[in-house]
Amino acid sequence: MADSHKGWGDTGWNHDNKRDCCEDAIWLAQEDSMNLCEMAGGHPKVPSGSSRGLCDWDARGSGRDRVYRCVGRADVYCR
Numbered sequence: 001m002a003d004s005h006k007g008w009g010d011t012g013w014n015h016d017n018k019r020d021c022c023e024d025a026i027w028l029a030q031e032d033s034m035n036l037c038e039m040a041g042g043h044p045k046v047p048s049g050s051s052r053g054l055c056d057w058d059a060r061g062s063g064r065d066r067v068y069r070c071v072g073r074a075d076v077y078c079r
Helices: 018-039
Strands: 003-010 054-060 067-078
Touching: 003 018, 018 054, 018 067
Parallel strands: none
Antiparallel strands: 003 067, 054 067
16 A cells, blocks of 8 residues: 655754755655655655755854754655
């Protein structure tokens, strides 16, 4: 039976670039979703392109001292 598992990823306050922060958060979320699928006995199929997941971000600091924290969500198809 095919299903999907919601995965989450949190980068912490480690990035000085929002784009890279979101990419890493979505990657972490996909990894989490794939692990959940495999733990349920399934085989994950990871999507590609712009529909890989969603990212929320927050920033603190200003100028050169600005850092980002991103939280990603992803659903990986599991069969």
